[in-house]
Amino acid sequence: MSDKQPIPFLDLKAQQRRIAADLRRRLDTVLEHCQFVLGPEVGELEAALAKFCGARYCVAVSSGTDALQIAMMAEGIGRGDAVFLPAFTYTATAEVPLLLGATPVFVDVDPRSFQIDPAHLAQRIEQVRGAGTLRPQAIIGVDLFGQAADWPALLEIARRDELFLLDDLAQSFGASLGGRMLGSQADATATSFFPSKPLGAYGDGGALFTEDESRAELYRSLRTHGEGKTRYEVLRTGVNGRLDSIQAAVLLAKLAVFPEELEARERIAGAYDRRLGNAVLTPQRVPDSTSAWAIYSILLPDEGARDRTQAALRADGVPSAIYYPRPLHRQPAYSAAHDGTALPVSEDLAGRILALPIHPDLTDDDVERVCAAVLGTVA
The missing domain is CATH 3.90.1150.10 (Aspartate Aminotransferase, domain 1)
Structure with a gap:
């Protein structure tokens, strides 16, 4: 065993020292106003994230998994639907379709970039369509390990087969493809701010991005128990997917660096x-x-x-x-x-x-x- 000081796999303490002043200022502001859920920091964060990645709308939510679920709930994905996704990724990507009653259909990946293989995806769609037991409904492309999936190819397949295309950007917020930041390549984009992510909170957090105003409005309703224009107008079945103000404050401090x-x-x-x-x-x-x-x-x-x-x-x-x-x-x-x-x-x-x-x-x-x-x- 080496007597050298161990190298940290992830060094959140060092990062915290670099942002300490701004972080403390922002946290103190939350403690002063006491709006701990969906406080003003959340709206500020949504605007900053949308600007950073070039998306029209951003809706902050409580985790990356909730972002995936809200996006699929908004499309009505459920029993009998096939959701195509890579086999080589984190469990949340496949977990959510099953929770909604849909069936994850696993697709192989590229052996060197580790991203979903568009050619195999096309084969899997035809295979499921031919079997006739499931309805091809959605594709989830995962930007694995920080890199971008092949979004032009995935978009072509999604449009040809009339499938909802969701970008699981949980690991790759801050990446770009073709000179554009990831966040607007698919019908909707879900990301995570789990502490180990490149942009991570001090707890769970996530966000949804879309270019579609009606989707953004629906995401805001679904994240807050399906409420309408007032708290006690319940329009649909939703979830408790709201982001805490303290997490938004942490992310704003981190976004600056x-x-x-x-x-x-x-x-x-x-x-x-x-x-x-x-x-x-x-x-x-x-x-x-x-x-x-x-x-x-x-x-x-x-x-x-x-x-x-x-x-x-x-x-x-x-x-x-x-x-x-x-x-x-x-x-x-x-x-x-x-x-x-x-x-x-x-x-x-x-x-x-x-x-x-x-x-x-x-x-x-x-x-x-x-x-x-x-x-x-x-x-």
Whole structure:
């Protein structure tokens, strides 16, 4: 075991020190006005987030999962509907369709960018349509690990097949594609502000983006128990999906330094690429895009090599993580919903992928230490 100081996988304390003055000012303001739910900070945050990503409307909600659920509730997605989504992602993406009575249909991903494979998506839509037991209703594209999905291809498929297109931007707020920030590429976009995200709150939080005014109005109603123009006018079944003012205050303080943090993440990712690119498979960049680098994952030759590398990193005080050790179609919760279609890329990635530390407060020495530890096991 190394006697070196462990490198933090995520360093929220260092970030907090950098924003301490503005953070304290904003939190004190909330404590003064005592409007703890949907207070003025929430409206300020919605305007700032919409401006940042170039979306027309932003509706802040209580979590990224609630954002996904509200978006699908607004479209009436439910029993008998098929929702197409990648097999290699976090559980929330598949969980929400099942909660609404719909069926998640798992799609394989690209072996190098890890994003949903549009060609396989088209095949899966035709497969489900041909079977005739489910109605193809929606596509959820996930911007995995900080990078953008292939939104032009996904939009073409969605329009051709008349499907609702939802962007799960939970890991990639701050990324861009074709010179545009993510947030307006799909019919609706859902993001998360879980503390580990590039832009994270100090608890749960999320947001929805849309270019459609009627959708935005519906999202605001659904997040507040389906209420109408007054609190006790209930127009529809909704959820308790409101954002707390304190979380909005935290996010506003963080948003002020977010562009510099994205630059730092890109600099660190570039350093990893240069040092590790000849020894392991590093993430393939999505063309004509920028990444938020929520997660930087390398690919090892096999599961045994990954286990050896992870053990060596741990011994040197370098943390790592596996996103994800099992694809969704292999999870017990989704086995009954899966139609048995083979998804070999997702299964292969689950046995080889390993995430390295990446956050704005990693020093050059930290990065070199991470690289040296990895190279020591694969050279």
